[in-house]
Amino acid sequence: MTQIARADGSSAARPEDDVHQGRRRDLAVAALHTWSEYGYSHVSVRNVARRTRFSHGMVHYYFNSKDALVAECVRIIRESExxxxxxxxxxxxxxxxxxxxxxxxxxxxxxxxxxxxxxxxxxxxxxxxxxxxxxxxxxxxxxxxxxxxxxxxxxxxxxxxxxxxxxxxxxxxxxxxxxxxxxxxxxxxxxxxxxxxxxxxxxxxxx
Missing domain, CATH: 1.10.357 (Tetracycline Repressor; domain 2)
Structure with a gap:
């Protein structure tokens, strides 16, 4: 969660950043499902859009390339026990x-x-x-x-x-x-x- 400074020097969370990170994770999870079912060759921004409620343009906003999508998938796998x-x-x-x-x-x-x-x-x-x-x-x-x-x-x-x-x-x-x-x-x-x-x-x- 991104922190922004208050006038008194303390910080406050920006809720929109939570939404952004939450959507990125949801999209990456959809990519993981695609990957596990169909293999790496089918992991793409377009195929993730087909599996979610988001448009191709919206998915591209969060992940501008297949490489960025794969990087997020790998991060999730590494964080999983x-x-x-x-x-x-x-x-x-x-x-x-x-x-x-x-x-x-x-x-x-x-x-x-x-x-x-x-x-x-x-x-x-x-x-x-x-x-x-x-x-x-x-x-x-x-x-x-x-x-x-x-x-x-x-x-x-x-x-x-x-x-x-x-x-x-x-x-x-x-x-x-x-x-x-x-x-x-x-x-x-x-x-x-x-x-x-x-x-x-x-x-x-x-x-």
Whole structure:
């Protein structure tokens, strides 16, 4: 909210700025829905206008380019808590692995649209250099979450062999498969069940 100075030196909010930011967010959310359903190639000012009550000209007023629209979408994704595995008192490595699997599956069920966009953006960025910075922003958030998981396992006395990066790649591949399966029409509950079972196969277990 923008602040404006009063005569006494204090500040007051400008309500019109709240409206402006609210509309920008609504339009970006519409873009996220378009992106998750149809892919990056369909994200445009014109397509967002078709999904909202706003005219093409009005959408263009808030986002003067596709790049500006994508930047706002990425900001929203980064602000979303897509995954958290902050278990304060796990009973041990096996119990923590179950907690991680549960958290990953909950995240998939709740935020699968955002996961679709993440993988689509990562793939598209291989061919469009202009997207690489956005893909890196989102991957940085995932890397931070992965580092937290690694540190938690290590605090429980677990040593990774093979290295943790290989495990993280396996987990990522399982999530990408789940995203693809659900997008292509697989039952959501079945997809989540399969994801959970396969995560438990690859996550660390105490002998």
């Amino acid at each position: 897509i995954f958290s595995a902050d278990e304060p008192n796990p009973a041990g490595v096996t119990a923590y692995s179950k907690f991680v699997a549960d958290a990953l599956c909950t995240s998939f069920r709740k935020n699968r649209r955002l996961h679709r966009i993440r993988f689509d953006l990562r793939n598209q960025s291989q061919f469009e250099p202009s997207l690489r910075g956005y893909a890196d922003e989102i991957e940085a958030a995932y890397d931070a979450a992965k580092d937290a998981v690694r540190r938690r396992y290590e605090s429980l006395g677990w040593s990774f062999d093979p290295p943790f990066d290989l495990l993280a790649a396996q987990v990522d591949a399982l999530r990408e498969r789940a995203v693809r399966d659900e997008l292509l029409g697989a039952d959501l509950d079945d997809t989540v069940h399969r994801l959970h079972a396969d995560l438990l196969k690859v996550l660390p277990k105490q002998p």
